[in-house]
Amino acid sequence: EPEVTQTPSHQVTQMGQEVILRCVPISNHLYFYWYRQILGQKVEFLVSFYNNEISEKSEIFDDQFSVERPDGSNFTLKIRSTKLEDSAMYFCASSLTGNSPLHFGNGTRLTVT
Amino acid sequence: DQQVKQNSPSLSVQEGRISILNCDYTNSMFDYFLWYKKYPAEGPTFLISISSIKDKNEDGRFTVFLNKSAKHLSLHIVPSQPGDSAVYFCAASEVSGTYKYIFGTGTRLKVLA
Numbered sequence: 719e720p721e722v723t724q725t726p727s728h729q730v731t732q733m734g735q736e737v738i739l740r741c742v743p744i745s746n747h748l749y750f751y752w753y754r755q756i757l758g759q760k761v762e763f764l765v766s767f768y769n770n771e772i773s774e775k776s777e778i779f780d781d782q783f784s785v786e787r788p789d790g791s792n793f794t795l796k797i798r799s800t801k802l803e804d805s806a807m808y809f810c811a812s813s814l815t816g817n818s819p820l821h822f823g824n825g826t827r828l829t830v831t
Numbered sequence: 832d833q834q835v836k837q838n839s840p841s842l843s844v845q846e847g848r849i850s851i852l853n854c855d856y857t858n859s860m861f862d863y864f865l866w867y868k869k870y871p872a873e874g875p876t877f878l879i880s881i882s883s884i885k886d887k888n889e890d891g892r893f894t895v896f897l898n899k900s901a902k903h904l905s906l907h908i909v910p911s912q913p914g915d916s917a918v919y920f921c922a923a924s925e926v927s928g929t930y931k932y933i934f935g936t937g938t939r940l941k942v943l944a
Contacts, residue, residue: 749930761920766930773930809874816930817863822874
């Protein structure tokens with residue numbers, strides 16, 4: 719069964735550094751998402767992406783965050799200058815349509831020290 | 832602003848019995864609901880969905896019930912198996928245009944052998 723893959727599985731970075739989290743969505747899916755889960759808390763929506771542009775973003779997704787689909791297969795989340803409170807599991811997801819179930823990757827654990 | 836709430840953080844059930852997980856929502860514009868299961872160190876896995884035109888959807892051991900007037904949905908697992916032990920999230924969205932799903936806080940289900 720096709721799956722969403724995320725790399726790396728764990729990223730440790732120092733406060734103020736830039737990080738790029740990478741995702742390969744399911745190949746025929748058209749909608750892409752980033753969610754995050756701070757330890758012990760709920761899964762929070764960050765951004766959705768369709769047709770090479772952001773469809774919707776949450777208040778968490780401020781100017782420090784950006785997304786890109788650079789080559790038609792990868793989908794990346796960049797955090798320009800990481801803060802301690804960015805430490806979380808970041809999940810990429812994709813879906814075939816805008817209202818079909820999301821398929822999630824196994825996440826990248828980001829630790830900001 | 833918790834639009835999707837799961838008021839029981841945990842639930843323990845004996846193997847073979849029914850597990851009932853509950854979810855409440857506040858946004859009357861939500862019209863598509865999903866349940867996800869999550870194991871540690873993995874991403875959420877889609878289980879079952881229901882649209883607001885239905886009040887019940889069944890898939891094997893899993894049944895989701897929707898009560899629109901009460902803004903309440905529940906997931907029934909019958910019979911419960913030890914492998915069902917995981918965190919269960921409900922999620923909701925508005926089909927007509929917002930490409931995002933709002934997740935609840937999750938309920939940790941433990942099925943006792």
